[in-house]
Amino acid sequence: DVVMTQSPLSLSVIPGQPASISCRSSQGLVFSDGNIYLNWFHQRPGQSPRRLIYKVSNRDSGVPDRFSGSGSGFDFTLKISRVEAEDVGVYYCMQASHWPWTFGQGTKVEIK
Amino acid sequence: EVQLVESGGGLVQPGGSLRLSCVASGFTFSVCPMHWVRRAPGGGLESVSAINPNGATTYYANSVKGRFTISRDNSRNTLYLQMGSLRLEDMGVFYCAREGTPGTYDLWGQGTPVTVSS
Numbered sequence: 001d002v003v004m005t006q007s008p009l010s011l012s013v014i015p016g017q018p019a020s021i022s023c024r025s026s027q028g029l030v031f032s033d034g035n036i037y038l039n040w041f042h043q044r045p046g047q048s049p050r051r052l053i054y055k056v057s058n059r060d061s062g063v064p065d066r067f068s069g070s071g072s073g074f075d076f077t078l079k080i081s082r083v084e085a086e087d088v089g090v091y092y093c094m095q096a097s098h099w100p101w102t103f104g105q106g107t108k109v110e111i112k
Numbered sequence: 113e114v115q116l117v118e119s120g121g122g123l124v125q126p127g128g129s130l131r132l133s134c135v136a137s138g139f140t141f142s143v144c145p146m147h148w149v150r151r152a153p154g155g156g157l158e159s160v161s162a163i164n165p166n167g168a169t170t171y172y173a174n175s176v177k178g179r180f181t182i183s184r185d186n187s188r189n190t191l192y193l194q195m196g197s198l199r200l201e202d203m204g205v206f207y208c209a210r211e212g213t214p215g216t217y218d219l220w221g222q223g224t225p226v227t228v229s230s
Contacts, residue, residue, distance in 0.1 A: 001174075037215030041157075048207060048220040049157070055215070092157055096215035100173045101147075101159040 002027045002095050006104035013083040014112045021078045021107045023093035028074065030097065037096035040069055040078045043106075044089040052091075053078065085111050114138035114219065116208045121224030128198050128228075134191040134208030134221055142166075142186040145211040148193045150204045151223070160206070161193060176202070198228045 003026040013019045029036045040053040051060050053069035056076060066081040080087060088111055093104040120132040132148070148160040161182040162171040170182050181194040191208055205225050209217035 031215065033214075035215065039216050041217075048222055049217070050220070051216060051218055054213075054218075060218075090155060094157070094217075099159075099162070099171050101162075103157040103159075106155055106157070 001100055002029075002098050002102050004093055004095055004102050004104040006091075006093060006107050008107060009105060010108045010110070012110050012112050013080075015084060016082050019080045019083050019087075019109065021091055021093075023071075023076045023078070023104050025074050025076070025095055027098065029095050035097075036072070038069075038071065038076050039094045039096060040067075041092045041094060042087075042089055043092070047089075049092065083109070083111065087111075116210065116219060116221035118206065118208050118221045118224040121206060121226045123227045123229060124198055125230050126199060126228055129194070129196045130198065130226060132193040132195065132206055132208075132224055132226075136189045136191070136208075136210070139210075139212075139219075141184075141189040146184060146191045147209045147211060147217065148182060148191075149207045149209050149217070149220075150202075151207065152204045162211070163191070195226070198226075200228050202226065203228045 005024045007022045036056050038056045041049040043049040052063050057069045068079050070077050090106040090108050092106050118134045124130050145164050147162045150158045150160050163182045167184050179197045183192045205223040207223045208221040210219040212218040
C-alpha cells in the first residue's frame with residue numbers, strides 16, 4: 001500500500017497567521033491517465049470529512065481562497081494563508097492513484 | 113438535496129455480522145462509483161471498499177478481504193456493506209462516500225458507528 005506521511009501531526013496557530021501541512025507519498029502518484037489524484041480533506045469534531053482540494057491544487061467550490069494545494073512527485077503541501085477560528089480540526093491528505101486509496105495520519109490544527 | 117444517509121451500525125460481538133446501508137438522494141446514483149471509508153477510534157481514515165457503477169467490479173482493503181462484501185441496488189439508490197467475522201480492530205465510524213469524479217470523494221454521509229465488543 002502507498003504510505004502517506006503527514007507533518008506536522010499537530011499545529012497551534014495564531015489567528016491571521018499562515019499554516020502549512022506537508023504530505024509525502026511512498027510511491028509516485030501519477031495515474032495511468034496522467035493525473036495525480038492527491039486530495040486534502042478537513043474534518044471538524046463531530047462532522048464528516050469535507051473535501052478542500054482535489055488533483056493536487058484544485059479548490060472545491062465554497063472553499064475559501066486562503067486554502068491552496070501544491071506539489072509534485074512525492075511531496076505535497078496544503079497552505080492556509082491566514083488561519084481563522086473555523087479552520088480548527090483535522091486535515092488529511094489522501095492519494096487515490098493506487099488502490100487501496102490511503103490517507104495520511106492527519107494533522108490536528110488548533111487556534112492559540 | 114444531495115446527500116448520503118448511512119444506517120445499520122451498532123454493537124456486535126467479536127465474530128459477529130452487521131450490514132450497513134447507505135441511501136443516496138439528489139443525484140444519479142447509478143453512474144457513480146461508491147465507497148465505504150472507516151474512521152478508526154484513534155482518528156485515522158481507511159478506505160475499506162469500493163464498487164463500480166453497475167456493481168460488477170469491487171475492491172477491498174486487505175484488512176477486510178474475505179470478510180466484508182460491498183454491493184449496491186441502483187433501483188433503490190442504496191449501497192451496502194455486509195461485514196462478517198468482525199474483529200475489535202474493525203470498530204469505528206463507517207462513512208459512505210461518492211466518487212463523483214475520478215480519484216476523489218466529493219460527497220460523504222454522516223457516518224454510522226460500529227462497536228465490536230463482548
